[in-house]
Amino acid sequence: MIDWGKVSELNQEIGPEDFAEVVELFLEEVDATIAEIAAGMPEERLEETLHFLKGSALNLGFSEFAGLCAKYEQSAHRGAFDKIDLGRVSESYVASKERFLAEWPSRIAA
Template sequence: MTTIDWRQLEQLQSEVGQDAFQEVVDLFLDEVDEVIARLDAAQPARALEEDLHFLKGSALNLGFKVLSTLCQAGEKRAAQGQTADIDLGEIRAAYQTGRDELVAHSASAF
């Protein structure tokens, strides 16, 4: 089972063109890597909520469907102050799986 909506990526690539698409993917990976690395249930609930909101939006743009779903659920929990109920390991794993799929799939295939 794939964790990426490849049609979403194909649509994005057709909208921005091949050169810009690769830049978008590179920027996505850099920014999301940074946010994933700082996720911590001990951080203030509002900060965690903001990070998960950012991740959700970024994931939706690049078709990371599993990651976006997990981040949406975590964002809601953080908004309610329930940070201990958020499985950050599952979020990290979903990102890593999607990241691995994306990197393995050549951008030229789009």
């Protein structure tokens, strides 16, 4: 679900203080985007939005969430909007976020 190696690498690259800021910004942006999707995003914006979510997730090690976004980004690209489960996208993000926040302090300190 979380690529802790990627998380540790990013933490080491930018330092703990800046890493905490990056995490906060990531969560704020993705929370807002997930809320926008839940409010009813037009189909023509889905591919771009899922691409953004995928990239953001990969940067912070949310590997399962990123994979799901990539899958549905391709569906949107093909116009197969009926194959996109936005509820599943939201659920994956929430589960990933919960695990990340619960395990981040001990995983990074290790």
